[in-house]
Structure formats: structure tokens, C-alpha cells
Amino acid sequence: MIKFENVSLKSLNTFGFDILATELIEIHSEQDIIELYQNGQFNQPYKTIGGGSNLLLTENLSQLVLLNKLLKKELVSETETTVTVHFGAGENWHDAVMYCVDNGWGGIENLSLIPGSVGAAPIQNIGAYGVEIKDTFESLRAFNTKTGQFRRFSNQDCRFGYRDSYFKQHPGEWIICYVSFTLSKNPQTNSSYGDIQQILTEREITSPKIKDISNAVISIRSSKLPDPKDIGNSGSFFKNPVISKSQLSDIQQEYPNIKSFSINETQVKIAAGWLIETAGWKGYKEGNVGVHKNQALVLVHYGGGKGSEIKTLAEKIQHDIYNKFQIHLEFEVNIW
Numbered sequence: 001m002i003k004f005e006n007v008s009l010k011s012l013n014t015f016g017f018d019i020l021a022t023e024l025i026e027i028h029s030e031q032d033i034i035e036l037y038q039n040g041q042f043n044q045p046y047k048t049i050g051g052g053s054n055l056l057l058t059e060n061l062s063q064l065v066l067l068n069k070l071l072k073k074e075l076v077s078e079t080e081t082t083v084t085v086h087f088g089a090g091e092n093w094h095d096a097v098m099y100c101v102d103n104g105w106g107g108i109e110n111l112s113l114i115p116g117s118v119g120a121a122p123i124q125n126i127g128a129y130g131v132e133i134k135d136t137f138e139s140l141r142a143f144n145t146k147t148g149q150f151r152r153f154s155n156q157d158c159r160f161g162y163r164d165s166y167f168k169q170h171p172g173e174w175i176i177c178y179v180s181f182t183l184s185k186n187p188q189t190n191s192s193y194g195d196i197q198q199i200l201t202e203r204e205i206t207s208p209k210i211k212d213i214s215n216a217v218i219s220i221r222s223s224k225l226p227d228p229k230d231i232g233n234s235g236s237f238f239k240n241p242v243i244s245k246s247q248l249s250d251i252q253q254e255y256p257n258i259k260s261f262s263i264n265e266t267q268v269k270i271a272a273g274w275l276i277e278t279a280g281w282k283g284y285k286e287g288n289v290g291v292h293k294n295q296a297l298v299l300v301h302y303g304g305g306k307g308s309e310i311k312t313l314a315e316k317i318q319h320d321i322y323n324k325f326q327i328h329l330e331f332e333v334n335i336w
């Protein structure tokens with residue numbers, strides 16, 4: 001393990017806020033975690049950080065921060081039709097996707113170019129373009145910092161939901177060390193979501209391979225989402241809220257164009273971006289922060305600002321959306 005004191009987390013959060021951590025430890029192995037446990041480091045609060053792409057840092061961190069650097073990419077087993085691949089939690093998510101795509105193993109290609117680490121992917125069951133990791137997730141191995149024991153979590157144990165999991169409900173208890181996926185050797189591609197099909201048509205691809213899907217997703221994401229290297233952000237700041245169909249009917253009286261997706265017989269998911277844009281926030285700027293000019297769901301940091309400015313803006317948006325639509329917007333981003 002490598003220890004740092006009074007270190008800036010500016011390069012470790014995609015908003016780019018210059019927050020200090022009193023103590024940061026890079027962990028490279030399970031043995032490092034066991035040693036920290038034996039030294040009593042987990043008797044006090046601590047935080048685990050991966051790529052910092054789903055974090056809003058609002059104040060300096062006096063508790064121990066662990067930077068997960070457990071690396072591994074390994075094919076652990078295969079059948080005639082599937083492979084099971086095992087990744088260290090510290091691996092970069094997009095690199096892991098590319099490793100699978102380049103080997104012809106299908107199932108996570110629609111999740112290309114999502115920033116962050118493999119270990120954080122199960123925390124909010126990352127999803128994009130009609131796919132979530134729960135669709136191919138096999139298991140993970142995590143360390144319980146209260147009991148000092150390792151445990152295997154199956155797909156069911158993780159209780160995956162929309163941007164949700166068991167781990168999101170139990171913060172500060174588990175360190176995810178390894179994650180495994182079962183992928184297909186004869187993949188069926190999924191081009192039904194967003195503009196994927198349009199890109200394939202433009203490229204005259206009629207029988208897409210997983211590499212074609214991945215390339216299409218990369219093109220769409222690169223053209224639509226602000227790159228944190230250019231402008232600080234953490235992707236979608238809010239979750240898409242779920243409301244009842246009867247509430248939707250009420251809202252449709254005033255807003256017949258409201259964007260919704262049926263999720264079961266009684267409930268619909270509403271596009272949070274549509275709510276924020278309709279309420280007039282798109283492109284809004286306040287001090288060093290604002291709402292992205294093309295993506296109302298993305299809050300941005302123009303530089304030189306504080307995480308608390310983003311939090312204040314997010315709360316204002318929350319109140320306004322509630323006043324206008326009686327819908328509560330929940331933060332997708334973790335606030336520290």
C-alpha cells in the first residue's frame with residue numbers, strides 16, 4: 001500500500017473540486033486491506049474512492065480515504081457458449097469493456113465509455129443504452145470492514161435496482177475487491193436504444209458485431225456528453241423519478257408532451273432531463289457552476305468553484321421541480 005498525507009483530490013473527482021484528504025491510502029491487494037483492518041483503521045469512519053466520477057466533494061475529508069487499485073483481468077471459466085471474466089475493482093471500467101469487446105465476449109458493449117472503476121460499477125448498477133450491469137453480473141468478492149471477513153455476493157445478493165444495490169444502502173461497510181461477469185461467445189447485439197441504430201445505418205452496418213455497437217455508443221457519448229477533462233461534471237446528477245400512472249395523467253393535463261417510459265402496470269419512469277429543461281434550467285449559470293447547455297441532467301463546474309455551489313444549485317432545482325410537478329428528484333451522485 002502507498003500512504004499520502006494532506007493530498008488534493010482534484011484529479012480524483014471528475015467535477016475537479018480541489019478538496020484535501022488528510023490521509024489517502026492506495027490499496028493494491030487484499031493483503032493491504034487485511035493489514036488496515038488488523039491495525040484498527042476501520043474502527044473509525046473511512047471512504048473508498050474509485051475514479052471519483054460519481055462523487056460531489058463538498059468539504060475537506062478528515063477521515064481515511066482508500067483509493068482502490070486492485071488490478072486483474074482474467075478469464076476464469078468457459079462453456080461452449082459463455083465465458084466468466086474476473087476483474088480487479090481498481091481496473092478502469094472502459095478498459096474492462098474493451099478487453100471483453102476485443103475478445104468477442106458480448107453483454108457489456110453498450111456500457112462503453114462510462115467513466116470510473118470496475119469496483120464502483122455494482123454500487124449503482126451502472127446502466128446505459130438499454131443495458132445494466134445486473135444483466136451480465138455473475139458475482140463479486142468484498143471485504144466487510146466491521147467483521148474483517150471476505151464474502152461472495154451473487155447477483156441476487158446484490159439486490160440490484162435502477163441505479164441502486166445493496167451496497168448503496170450500506171455505505172462504508174464493504175470494500176469491493178473483485179467483480180465477475182458471465183458474457184456470451186455468440187452475442188446478440190442490442191441496438192434498439194437511443195441513436196445506436198441510426199449510427200449503424202449511417203455506417204451501412206446491417207449485421208452489427210459487438211465492436212460496431214461499442215463504436216456507435218462511443219461516438220454518441222462523445223458527441224452528447226461533456227468530457228470531464230474539458231468541463232467538470234459527474235454525468236447525470238439526478239435519477240429519473242418513478243411516479244404512478246395516475247399522477248402522470250394529472251401532469252399530462254398541463255404538460256401533454258411529458259417524456260415517460262412505462263415500467264410496470266401502475267408506474268412510469270419520467271425523464272428527469274425533460275423536467276429540468278421544461279422548468280427552464282438548461283444552460284443556467286450561477287457563479288462557477290451551472291446546468292449544461294445541451295444536457296439538462298448534467299450539472300457542471302466551470303472551474304475555481306466549490307462542491308457546495310453544485311449542492312446548492314441541485315437543491316434549488318429539486319425544490320423548483322417539486323413546486324412545478326410535485327415530483328421529488330433524487331440525487332444519483334454521492335455527496336461527501
Ligand SMILES: Cc1cc2nc3c(=O)[nH]c(=O)nc-3n(C[C@H](O)[C@H](O)[C@H](O)COP(=O)(O)OP(=O)(O)OC[C@H]3O[C@@H](n4cnc5c(N)ncnc54)[C@H](O)[C@@H]3O)c2cc1C
Nearest residue numbers: 050051052053054115116117119120126127128176234235
Ligand atoms: C461523463 C460521465 C458520464 C457518466 N455516465 C454514466 C452512465 O451512462 N451510466 C451510469 O450508470 N453512470 C454514469 N456515470 C457515473 C459514473 O461513471 C458511475 O457511477 C461509475 O460507476 C463511478 O465509478 P467510480 O470508480 O468513479 O466511483 P466513485 O465516484 O469513485 O465512487 C462512487 C461510489 O462508489 C463507492 N466505491 C467506489 N469503489 C468502491 C469499492 N471498490 N468498494 C466499495 N465502494 C466503492 C464510493 O465510496 C462511492 O460511494 C457517468 C459519470 C460521468 C462523469
